[in-house]
Amino acid sequence: MTGRESDHDLAEQLARRSAEVEVLRRIALDINATLDLDSIYDFVLRTMDDCFGFRHSIILLLEDSDTLRVVASHGYGDQALGGRVAVGVGVVGMVAKRRRLMRVNHLRAQQAYFERIRSQMQAAGRATELGEVVAVPGLADADSQIAIPLVIKDKLIGVFSVESQEPEPFSQRDETLVTIVASQASSAIQNALLFRAVEERRQELAEAHERLQQLNETLEERVRTRTGQLEQANRELRETQAQLVQSSTMASLGTLAAGIAHELNTPMGAIHSNADVERRAVRIIRGIMRDPSMADKLGPQPRLERTLKVLDDINQMTLEAAERVSKIVQSLRSFARLDQPELEWVDLHEGIESTLTLMEHLLKDRIHVVRSYGELPKVLCYASQVNQVFVNVLTNAVQAIDSTGSITITTSHENAGVVIRVSDTGCGIRPEHLDRIFDPGFTTKGVGVGTGLGLSITYRIIENHQGSIQVESEPGRGTTLTLRLPVKSSQ
């Protein structure tokens, strides 16, 4: 080599090195201009080809601690992308395992040596000692390769590999170039991975926040629904409890009434009998006095006549009183059925009358009861419960009337049912209270007067009998409750 040629070579080398330095400088600047992973991969692989002639290159990232996955490739079409290789297997796997650069030339010759040994072992009957041949991502006929670990702060993130079908295309200089670019790429990829992780985390947090909000809304709705259910259950519980108490009270009253009726019947029989004897005795005395033989002997007896008149009047009063007591006893007998739980055919008029009789002390002279009864068939129902309805409705009517007034009871047979209207001339119900009068606990009667459960229980009983209840009222004019019951409910 002449001095002139040597100078020329040196000048060429210098120009080549300057160009490489310029490319590396540009890579260092441009590679960090983006945080998009795909853009970084594309930039690295394309630049390695354009500037250094590396036609086949791949980037593999650690998928987990044991596996590398090809995330970007150049010069392979789509066949390399997504390929996997275990850490420790093949050149890239070994580079990942040892975290050291590896440059291999004449790869096929070396593989041929191993394949020859493999064939010899198979021929010698030692095939069981052999493992599977692994297809490593990359060129199937690669004859040389440089692979370098991508490491950030002593932590492996992946491997960068370039391959060639030529046996000796890569020089020590190529190793240096690949090492520099890989170092730049490691930082850029790590930054992009961190950015992506942060973005994914941010997205996850946003989604979690949204789910939480939805959950909160759902929770509030569920709390509202559950609260409503609990309130409803509480109302029903109070109703049932009140109904039980009232049923129990009525049943006790029935038992008591039956006992009283039985006890009253014997003395009432004696009173009635005595009154009758007295009436006949007075009649006999009058007959004797009017007999002509006796009339002549006794002469006019005005004092005796007055006495007999007094006896007649007293006797009449005794009989009327006895009749009244008998009627009360009859009513008590009617109520004595209250504890009977079976469905039975019931004369509703009888139930209304029994109730009125027992409420006589409340009516007295201040409330006039008007009965406008139609023809009613017997109704299949629970007598005790229906009587309880009459008691509740009539008690309300009585309590609505401050001083004097009237209660009109109208009954009729309409279609397949009976209708009972109870109208009073009481104070009426204010319009804003009309929607609530069947709510358990609602009352306008004041503390100690009403429990607020009577109409609620009434509503439930009528509903259980598949009937209906309707209320019309005008403040100051009175209230009309209309009860409808089927003659034969399906319960």
Added chain:
Amino acid sequence: MTGGLTLPDEIRTVMDNGIPAVVVTCSADGVPNATIISHVHYVDESHIALSFQFFNKTIRNVRENPHACVSLNDLRARTQWILDVQYDHSEAEGPIFDAMDMRIEAIASASGMAGIFKLRAADVYRVKSFKSINKAALSQ
């Protein structure tokens, strides 16, 4: 490790290329043995290392008679290099061992022979002399 001999860069390139080489040894009673070895590793300008993977005739011979001959092929230049070497020592760890082990394991693992090609030691030899034979020139 120094000596009076300096291996040329061309031989280092051939070794780096990793083309299997032929090693010839001789037992104490004078029986020669030739075998193919997967890798000859360049240690320094006067030393090379051969992989010790199997306790075979080569190893037995070298332990009896430290003198051996290594034939390397430069496929591109169509040149054969003949090295006269003498066994010096074995290394079962360290940079020489690691570099050889990594290369062997990389290819063996993909060939389903990771358990078979297991480097036991890097046997270091001193190069006593070398010569080259140009096959292209011979064929003319």
